[in-house]
Amino acid sequence: MTSFAAQPKPFLHALKGDTADRPPFWLMRQAGRYLPEYRKVRARAGSFLDLCYTPKLAAEVTLQPLRRYGMDAAILFSDILVVPHALGQELAYVEGEGPKLAPIRTSADLKRLTTGRLHEVLGPVYETVRLVRAELPEEAALIGFAGAPWTVATYMVEGGGSKDFGHVKRFAYGDPGGFGELIRLLVEATTDYLSRQIEAGAEAIQLFDTWAGALPEDAFRRWVMEPTRAIVEAVRKKHPGIPVIGFPRGAGSLYEAYAETAGVDALGLDTAVTLDEAQRLQKRVTVQGNLDPALLLVGGEALERAVHDRLAALGAGPYVFNLGHGVMQATPPEHVGALAEMIRRWPETRKGL
Amino acid sequence: MTSFAAQPKPFLHALKGDTADRPPFWLMRQAGRYLPEYRKVRARAGSFLDLCYTPKLAAEVTLQPLRRYGMDAAILFSDILVVPHALGQELAYVEGEGPKLAPIRTSADLKRLTTGRLHEVLGPVYETVRLVRAELPEEAALIGFAGAPWTVATYMVEGGGSKDFGHVKRFAYGDPGGFGELIRLLVEATTDYLSRQIEAGAEAIQLFDTWAGALPEDAFRRWVMEPTRAIVEAVRKKHPGIPVIGFPRGAGSLYEAYAETAGVDALGLDTAVTLDEAQRLQKRVTVQGNLDPALLLVGGEALERAVHDRLAALGAGPYVFNLGHGVMQATPPEHVGALAEMIRRWPETRKGL
Secondary structure: OEOHHHOOOHHHHHHOOOOEOOOOEOOOOOOOOOOHHHHHHHHHOOOHHHHHOOHHHHHHHHHHHHHHHOOOEEEOOOOOOHHHHHOOOOEEEEOOOEEEEOOOOOOHHHHHOOOOOHHHHHHHHHHHHHHHHHHOOOOOEEEEEEEOHHHHHHHHHHOOOOOOOHHHHHHHHHOHHHHHHHHHHHHHHHHHHHHHHHHHOOOEEEEEEOOHHHOOHHHHHHHHHHHHHHHHHHHHHHOOOOOEEEEEOOOHHHHHHHHHHHOOOEEEOOOOOOHHHHHHHHOOOEEEEEEOHHHHHHOHHHHHHHHHHHHHHHOOOOEEEEEOOOOOOOOOHHHHHHHHHHHHOHHHHHHOO | OEOHHHOOOHHHHHHOOOOEOOOOEOOOOOOOOOOHHHHHHHHHOOOHHHHHOOHHHHHHHHHHHHHHHOOOEEEOOOOOOHHHHHOOOOEEEEOOOEEEEOOOOOOHHHHHOOOOOHHHHHHHHHHHHHHHHHHOOOOOEEEEEEEOHHHHHHHHHHOOOOOOOHHHHHHHHHOHHHHHHHHHHHHHHHHHHHHHHHHHOOOEEEEEEOOHHHOOHHHHHHHHHHHHHHHHHHHHHHOOOOOEEEEEOOOHHHHHHHHHHHOOOEEEOOOOOOHHHHHHHHOOOEEEEEEOHHHHHHOHHHHHHHHHHHHHHHOOOOEEEEEOOOOOOOOOHHHHHHHHHHHHOHHHHHHOO
C-alpha cells in the first residue's frame, strides 16, 4: 500500500489492483440535474441529445462535479443510446418519460441500421473527450463508456424503457439467430466507439449493463457475458492494457462468472451485493461501488454509517468508491460534499479506529 | 419418493419437504388477462377493486386456470394493496398506469391509517376464500397471500409504482423510527389478514416481497427479513403447521439468510437465481420457481428446454414448479397448456433419459 498522493492517477492504479491509504472515488451520474450549474448548461443546450453532441457544453458538464468535489475520475458526459442513434435508429428524449426509439423487433428491421455514418454522428463525442482530457486535473483520470449490447438492445427493441422486457425477450428467445445479428452489430459498433474514445484520450472504459439482471443464467451467459467478452478482447487488441470496468447490474450470483469470462479489470457492484460478497469478489478483481444512492439523498448518520462500513470492509483491497446506481436528481449537493470529505479523511479516521 | 397420484394434496406435501414422481405446479398470476374467460368476468366487474371485493366473481376467476390446466394449487384472486386500502388509504387503479394511492410519507401521515375497519373492508376476501375452497378439486390446494410489509410500504409511501424508491427510502433511512411504526402496523394487519384467510380455508400462504431486491443488506435484514419473521411467527402461533412460502424477489445472495431467519417452508425464486444456487437452497427448504415468464410468452423449443432443465435439476428434491414472476398479459393460453403437459409427462420423460 502506498500513499494516495504519491500515485499520479490513483484511480488507474486501483483498476490495476493497487491499493493506497484511501480508495479513489467517482459517482455514477456525477454530472447531472442535482447540480445547479448543470441545470444552467442544460437549459442552454436545446434537447438532451444536443447537449451530448455539443462538445463544449458536454465537456463543461463533465468537469463540473470535479471542480466542486475533486473526484478522482471524470466520466464522459454522454448517453448509452447515442450508439443506436448513430446506427440510424430514430431517437427522441421525451421530458419526464425517458427515451423513445422507433423499435427494431425482427431480423427484417435490422436493415434499417447501418454502421456507415457511425463516426460521423459520434464525432462530437470524441471531440468532447479531447476537450475534457485537455482540461482535466493531472491527478484525475477520464473514463469513457458505452452501454453493453444487451442493455442497448433492450432499448432498441422495446423502443424505450420497459418493465417486463417482453419484446426484447420475445426476439432473443424466439429468434436467437436474428437477435444474435443485432448483438453482433452492437459488439462491432461499441468496439469501434470505445476505441475512438480511447484514441481521443479516455484512460479507462466502463461498460454499463443496466438490465443484465433481467436475464436467467443461460441467456445471461449468451447475451451479457459473451458480447462483453468479445468487446473487451477486441478493444484490448487495439489498446493493450486499457483498464475496463464491467457493470452487470443485478448479476447476483453470476458476478463472479461474469468477471472471469468477460475479463474485466474491475466490477461495478449494484446496491444488492453484500459486503461479504464484495470482499469475496475483491480477491479476484478490483471492485467498485456500491452505496445506495438513496443514502446520498438522505444524508446524515445513515449515510455516514454506510460509507464507513464500505471503507472499512473494502478499503484495504483494490477498491473504487462509488454508488450502486446513479446519483438521484433530488440529491442535495452538500451531501455529495460530505461524502467526498469522509473519503478524503479516511486515512486519519482509520488510524483512530 | 411416492407416486404423485397417491398424495391427496401434492402441493402441500411438497411444501413440507416431500417429493413425488413429478413436482406440483401453479403459476404466479395464473388468473389474469391472458385468459379470455378472465377478460369476460373483468369486463362485468366495474373496477379492478370491485372484482377483488366481489366474492362470486373473484372466486370464479380464481378457479378458471385450474379448469383449463389442472394446476395443483389455486391462489386467491386479490391484490396486495387491499391491505393499505382496508387501513384507510385512498386507492384507485388507473387503466394502463397501475395503482395510485394518496401517499403516506411521514410519521404524521400515519394518523390517517387505522385497523378499525380492516376486517369489514376485507370481509369479501374471506368470503372468496370460502367459496373457492368449497368448489376446489379435492387434490388441489388453496393458497392465501399478502404483500410483505416492505413491498406494501413502497406503494403506500411512493403513492404507486416507483423506479428508484426515492420517497420510501427517504422515509426508511431518514426516519427509521417513524417508518418502523408503519412496518409494525403492516405486520399486525397482515398477520390478522392472513389468519382470517386461513380460518376461511386457505391451506398455505405466500408472502410477496416484490421489491426486496431494492434494498442493501442492512436494510434488507431490517425491513424485509425481520417483519417477515414476525408475521410467520405470529401466524404460526394461531395456526401451527400452516405452510408458508416467502418470495423475496431479487434477494440475490441473501436468499439463504432470508430462509433461515424468516422461517419459511418454501422459497419463491426469481428468474435470476441460477439452477446451481436453487439446488443449494433446496438442501434447506422447498424451492418454487423460476421459469422466465417471457419463455411462456415465446413458447416452442426455448420454453421446452428451460422447463426440462428445471425439472431435471430440481425435480428430485422438494420442488414446486412455477415462474420467477407473474404470467405476462400477452401469453398465448396454449403455451400454458403445453407447459402443464410437459410437467404431467415428466415421470415418463425422465424414464427415457
